[in-house]
Amino acid sequence: MLTAYGFVDKRLRPVPVESAEDLLRPDVVWIDSVEPNEHERALLQDVFRLKLDDEEVEDIEDSARCFVDEAGIHLNSFFLHQHHDGAEVVTVSFLLNEGRLLSIRNEELAAFRLFRMRARMQVDFVRTAEDVLLSIYDVAVEYAADVLEGVYADLDKVSRRVLNRNAVMTDAAMADTVADIAAQEDLNGKVRLDLMDTRRSLSFLLRCRVLQQTQEEDLREVLRDLESLNNHTAFLFDKINFLMDAVMGLINLQQNKIIKIFSIAAVVFLPPTVIASIYGMNFGEMPELQWHLGYPFALVLMVLSGIAPYWFFKRKGWL
Structure with a gap:
């Protein structure tokens, strides 16, 4: 135009x-x-x-x-x-x-x-x-x-x-x-x-x-x-x-928060995993193998071992 x-x-x-x-x-x-x-x-x-x-x-x-x-x-x-x-x-x-x-x-x-x-x-x-x-x-x-x-x-x-x-x-x-x-x-x-x-x-x-x-x-x-x-x-x-x-x-x-959650979860579940691994071994001379309260004792021990690091992190203010 x-x-x-x-x-x-x-x-x-x-x-x-x-x-x-x-x-x-x-x-x-x-x-x-x-x-x-x-x-x-x-x-x-x-x-x-x-x-x-x-x-x-x-x-x-x-x-x-x-x-x-x-x-x-x-x-x-x-x-x-x-x-x-x-x-x-x-x-x-x-x-x-x-x-x-x-x-x-x-x-x-x-x-x-x-x-x-x-x-x-x-x-x-x-x-x-x-x-x-x-x-x-x-x-x-x-x-x-x-x-x-x-x-x-x-x-x-x-x-x-x-x-x-x-x-x-x-x-x-x-x-x-x-x-x-x-x-x-x-x-x-x-x-x-x-x-x-x-x-x-x-x-x-x-x-x-x-x-x-x-x-x-x-x-x-x-x-x-x-x-x-x-x-x-x-x-x-x-x-x-x-x-x-x-x-x-x-x-x-935000990404660090996500990584932090995964890191803390890994630490919290590490002690119960160790305990479960120990009692999962098939040795015949294990002391608690024939114990009637051995199974609940292992479960309670795993729960306490998971709560302990969580409580520690909470007290330090990391959560």
Whole structure:
């Protein structure tokens, strides 16, 4: 889908696109392409004199993700995409070309939806293609901050569950807790990757010196927000590691309790087993062999020999 945007009453609104000439209209400042088909890809390549290569877009080298050529300034940035199956980072390609911004992506992203809503509702929210690009990045950083707040809230719930002394965690509850922590670690890692890549793109854009002074100030403000969010992701990683260590400690404690029970049971039943083994021998000269009370005596002796170590362990507080 290919959508062009221009200004109507100082608000960013979509304008009809029927041919290549429509994309070059003076009032068009942003062309947004979502999952372009072959016709749309050919149209964009012809109008903007570029080659759309999906493999190059996914490269992680600085030279492949941010560069300048005859077509303009290219920025390939990660954006966080959350869906019902989890979260992922998807690449969005930007091109600043003669006062126009081209964005190409394969997913409908929350940051773009939020930006379009603000640009449609607020007067003079953006005025140039550079404003559009900076505002999209700014909204994406805000979205990442909201996601991190959600990660912290979920980790706080896990923390209360793990550190509650009065709660008894079953094996199933522990397995769910480990899965929850792992999911939050994965999401926090994707947010951190998104923030680091965004900082790289904005730093490159700043070095290109195509922005006005007020735009550079706005960009530096976004970079400061990125730095604070990066520090927050580091804090969340520490919290995740602590909770994972705490859960693994609880699992080890439960396993140790089970092993302890087996160990004590083995010690308790060892003396009766020894007595039973002695009286189970078939020697003819055994003193109690012909004794009428020999059998009950052996049973009582085995019971007492089992109670004695149990009482000793109980007194020591090992049970």
